[in-house]
Amino acid sequence: MKDNDIDIIDKQLIKLLSQDGRMPAKELAQKLDVSAPTINSRMKALVKRGILKVAGLVDTFRTKNILVAIIAIRVDDVSKMAKIIDQLMEFKQVHWAVAVTGRYDIFAEVIVTEGIEWMFKFYADEMSKLDGVSHSESFMVTNTRRKWTLLPPDIQGWV
Amino acid sequence: MKDNDIDIIDKQLIKLLSQDGRMPAKELAQKLDVSAPTINSRMKALVKRGILKVAGLVDTFRTKNILVAIIAIRVDDVSKMAKIIDQLMEFKQVHWAVAVTGRYDIFAEVIVTEGIEWMFKFYADEMSKLDGVSHSESFMVTNTRRKWTLLPPDIQGWV
DNA sequence: GCTGAAAGTATCAAGTA
């Protein structure tokens, strides 16, 4: 099977798991009309191939002490984009970074667990290290709907 | 316990689940030094309170036929913001919508499963319905890092 | 929130297409 070929059973499995990530393999098996071992081996294969991850998500607006900001970046040279995204991802608090078309080149989401003053520190200490950023803007998230957030693995100051 | 009070065990539980959402309750119990029934009751309580969700996530860049766009919106009247966010969330393909401070008022992420031409349709049919939008921009996501996406529950055209 | 027994579930090896 080719690297990102997934069949209809995989897709349905992903869809069921996106509704309830802890649904037992037996129940998934019944719904998809295959055996439980098949579900488990497919699930493991999808995880191993980097297509699927089953994880606990939090609603950041019901969770004290978690702030979210979106940062928009323009680069001065498109060839530096990949490197900047890589550098952004190295910052523990960066939840995701994406390259986009349009007015900006990169969007990143930052999870702030150490108080709003940390944003200043992030700009002063980390953003300043990035080479090739011609402009950046930050947007603090003040309200949200149906936004489940996967906490970054190395999150600090929260637990 | 107040509505969004969560204690240290809840936080550690969320952190462990954010790494592996299918970790058995028994294993979680050992790591947190409590009993398995305690883990299960806490997990259920967190889900019921809307703080936690355990779900399957996909890497949209390893999954064919899934495109992602970010839409930025300015409103002409701040009092309309809540309503616009609500309307955005009603569109099946809108994965999340957030109110932000800064140049824009709202960011939303759209999951496109029916081909890039669907973006045109989304603008023509749906965005035009929104009252109070003074400006909007779209950004197609062309590359991403460590971005796990929870598929919207009503996603169509993919499965 | 814990303990222990009953019920249910996951996993492995073997076998089949």
Next chain:
DNA sequence: TACTTGATACTTTCAGC
């Protein structure tokens, strides 16, 4: 190579504390 079956080992659940 990918699936199913059935036995064994494990985990979850529920009542009682």
